Amino acid sequence: MAEFVEVAKTSEIPAGGAKVVEVNGKKIAIFHVDGEFYAIDDTCSHEDASLAAGTVDGTEVMCPLHGARFDLKTGKNLSLPAVFPVQSYALKIENGVIYIQV
Numbered sequence: 001m002a003e004f005v006e007v008a009k010t011s012e013i014p015a016g017g018a019k020v021v022e023v024n025g026k027k028i029a030i031f032h033v034d035g036e037f038y039a040i041d042d043t044c045s046h047e048d049a050s051l052a053a054g055t056v057d058g059t060e061v062m063c064p065l066h067g068a069r070f071d072l073k074t075g076k077n078l079s080l081p082a083v084f085p086v087q088s089y090a091l092k093i094e095n096g097v098i099y100i101q102v
């Protein structure tokens with residue numbers, strides 16, 4: 001059954017920034033955009049690149065390696081060369097602590 005796991009404090013991720021956390025051996029990127037936090041797989045679905053190192057534009061991130069864009073809210077792939085989405089994760093914040101559902 002899915003459970004919420006503590007992954008970071010909100011204070012660790014400045015506005016416009018991202019942090020990679022590891023849960024059950026999987027790298028997950030937490031993004032902080034306009035006061036909201038989003039969690040998606042850190043590894044691009046195209047090749048092996050860290051989306052946390054990508055460029056954020058609104059609620060989209062552009063992969064630093066070949067420029068595929070993903071929706072931070074859903075993980076949906078929005079442009080080539082990525083043809084598959086990445087997983088997105090439900091997230092909650094309590095007392096400045098971020099939990100994601102895995």
Ligand code: FES
Pocket residue numbers: 044045046047048049063064065066067068080081082
């Ligand atoms: S590795 Fe991300 S677009 Fe190629």
